[in-house]
Amino acid sequence: MPGVASRAERATSFGAIADDYDRLRPEPPEDAVEWLLPGHCEVAVDLAAGTGLLTRALVRRVPQVVAVEPDARMRAVLAARSPGVAVLAGVGEAIPMPEASADGVFVSSAWHWMDPERAVPEISRVLRDGGRFGVIWTSRDRSVDWIGELDRLRETDQPRGPGEARPGRQRHEITLPAGEPFGNIETRSFTFTRAMTVPDLVDLLATYSGVITASPPDRAAALARVRASLQVRFPGASEIDVPMKAWCWRADRTDRAAP
Numbered sequence: 001m002p003g004v005a006s007r008a009e010r011a012t013s014f015g016a017i018a019d020d021y022d023r024l025r026p027e028p029p030e031d032a033v034e035w036l037l038p039g040h041c042e043v044a045v046d047l048a049a050g051t052g053l054l055t056r057a058l059v060r061r062v063p064q065v066v067a068v069e070p071d072a073r074m075r076a077v078l079a080a081r082s083p084g085v086a087v088l089a090g091v092g093e094a095i096p097m098p099e100a101s102a103d104g105v106f107v108s109s110a111w112h113w114m115d116p117e118r119a120v121p122e123i124s125r126v127l128r129d130g131g132r133f134g135v136i137w138t139s140r141d142r143s144v145d146w147i148g149e150l151d152r153l154r155e156t157d158q159p160r161g162p163g164e165a166r167p168g169r170q171r172h173e174i175t176l177p178a179g180e181p182f183g184n185i186e187t188r189s190f191t192f193t194r195a196m197t198v199p200d201l202v203d204l205l206a207t208y209s210g211v212i213t214a215s216p217p218d219r220a221a222a223l224a225r226v227r228a229s230l231q232v233r234f235p236g237a238s239e240i241d242v243p244m245k246a247w248c249w250r251a252d253r254t255d256r257a258a259p
Contacts, residue, residue, distance in 0.1 A: 010209035011113040012091040015073030022051035024204040030137045032190040036134035041103040048110035052078035092119035097126050098207045103125045104132040129255040141243035153203045153225040172247045182251040193241040198230045
């Protein structure tokens, strides 16, 4: 179907705006990162690390951090912003690390792009016994009415392939394949606010795959709707407090069977 952005194209679209992604996307809140980490974490993997928003938070707490990211453009920004971090090319379905080599494997705002049937066994392979698997999405708090309205306004008119959901509509849901060795599953949300200018908030909404992969006219029209709404709601404001939420999930790897 002409003009349809495939799932793979959307998943790899962020590298085209890597600098804006790093500047505009929110970092995970400190209390959420603390909640995700296990008690004694010496080696942590940031899987699908992007430009390193979670990587930098992990570096402040964990002695050794490995960032794994498939897109070379995102890796370049990550390496520049996180000197001293091991930055590897790889994907969640094929993690370039030895078995039982990490105390924690974490995914920030990227789990919905992975195949759980392949990624979960890889994560369990890389984790040491008792290691932590954690997932976090950090974004605008869509339960706030005007934030939800902005999301509706930013939707573009690009066609979808059969069965394709609209961008930004992925549920925060982790489904583990049957038989995978994880227990102590917990979820928690953290809310906070972030001061942003109106232009930066508009530009933030342009860092999502549905907008990135839209045609230039559709993209411009969607962002114009968002800009007009914000100007009506916050006339003349130099900065606005944007409600944010981090939704977190964690589980612990059970011990391997003794030989």
